Amino acid sequence: MNIAQRISIDPAAKNYVSKPRKLLIDGAWVNAQSGKTFPVYDPSTGEVLAHVAEADAADVDKAVKAARKAFDEGPWPRMSPSERGRHIWKLADLIEKHAEEFATLESLDNGKPLTVARVADVPLTVDMFRYMAGWATKITGTTIPISFPGEYLSFTLREPVGVVGQIIPWNFPLLMAAWKLAPALATGCTIVLKVAEQTPLSGLRLGELVAEAGIPNGVVNVLAGYGETAGAALAAHHGVDKVAFTGSTEVGKLIVQAAAGNLKKVTLELGGKSPVVVLDDADVDAAIPGAAGAIFFNHGQCCCAGSRLMIHKKIFDKVVAGVAKEAESIKLGPGLDPDTQMGPLVSDEQFQRVTGYIRSGIAEGAEVVVGGKKGSDNGGYFVQPTVLTKTNSDMKVVREEIFGPVVCATPITDADLEDIARQANATNYGLAASVWTRDISKANKLAKRIRAGTVWINCHNVFDASLPFGGYKESGWGREMGEFVLNNYTEVKAVTTAL
Ligand code: ADP
Secondary structure, eight states: OOHHHHOOOOHHHHHHHHSOBOEEETTEEEOOTTOOEEEEEETTTTEEEEEEEOOOHHHHHHHHHHHHHHHHTSSGGGSOHHHHHHHHHHHHHHHHHTHHHHHHHHHHHHOOOHHHIIIIIHHHHHHHHHHHHHHGGGOOOOBOOOOSSSOEEEEEEEEEOOEEEEEOOSSSHHHHHHHHHHHHHHHTOEEEEEEOTTSOHHHHHHHHHHHHTTOOTTSEEEEEOOIIIIIHHHHHOTTOSEEEEESOHHHHHHHHHHHGGGTOEEEEEOOOOOEEEEOTTSOHHHHHHHHHHHHHGGGGOSTTOOOEEEEEGGGHHHHHHHHHHHHHHOOBOOTTSTTOSBOOOSOHHHHHHHHHHHHHHHHTTOEEEEOOSBOOSSSSOOBOOEEEESOOTTSHHHHSOOOSSEEEEEEEOOOOHHHHHHHHTOSSOOSEEEEEOSOHHHHHHHHHHSOSSEEEESOSSOOOTTSOBOOSGGGEESOBSTGGGGGGGEEEEEEEEEO
């Protein structure tokens, strides 16, 4: 069977990309006020896939005013929590109903294999909304005994933070929308979501289901547009009470500056350079595919990608050879091809960035064990899964986030856990890590010593709506998911009554 015979495209997704897409503001689908649109590319061919309205500061202002009105005067924050929860659950049901369309849009727009979008992006999105639907009825304060002279009753209220600006990246477009929207909805906030310019389709399609789920107009506004224009305007807007951002550490710092104008609350989920530590007593048969999956899942375009592979010197050659073999066996191709195991990178910019890092690693003395080259000549943004050795901590490939399928393997020369933890922590980032060993004590000692928001033991990339996710150091502020994310979207009010 040739590629054309293997690929069949979901008709609803095909229909969706065939028409120019608009912005969702106050429950209506509208063109940008400038009338501008921008092209969205198919990363597997480099050809234009769709056209989308291009929001700028004027559209951001209109959307923020709609969200402001919905928050200050509308039913959403005033609705009973159980009713709010039911609408969020309904939204989850609707996404599930259109699962194949969403998986296809995600694959077309981002390049990821459809087979992966079906089992990861879409079900995790549905779970996130369902999990947060449950929290809507469980956001409580506490009663606090106070020592002030006299008799008082003191308690706390948890109230929605208000209008939230949310800016998301392109690596998991639908899931990132869910991580942001679900807790904001559960807490009773109203939202202006700006999707990434590389991958706006699934977020806009999700916007169409919001009204069907019975969520009132103006509660969820969805804008597509560029970061420097729409994103920057949203982060700076004085009508926004809080901004939640996921993306690069570089842009995260700009968000903090933009938010300073009205001191809006800020949470950031940023980059990483996550270590994968393989000790000499690890189950190598599990660690090899584990380490390969840690870096190659989603083409390395994960903030928690295991991009620094630290292997005990005794098993270094064996593990590197195993990971290289895994890399070589990965079948590159367009996301919609059911045989594809790894798709293209998301954009030409990302392709240039990742191949630039590989060249810089080689120039600085790294050795390419496998990969290192462009993955196809058809105009798509394919990069071969790449394993580098002979790297050191001065090299850019080891210090900086590549956000592509490139792993730097180094031997751990000292078996002392303190020293291993020091090497794992030798980064400005602190998002995630994994530790591979059969020794439960060593594993947990390392888990305590590694300064990262997530530590996986004998696994990597295990996510659940109930687990908090976020970074130490320059990997961010605050946590996504779990009960903890509710703190990002609520203010605490202390109420005291003299009795
Ligand atoms: P990446 O490097 O992974 O593309 P970015 O941090 O550039 O990640 O982008 C993540 C999101 O941030 C996107 O939605 C993008 O449009 C937005 N963005 C980029 N620059 C800015 C900015 N200066 N202000 C606000 N948002 C921005």
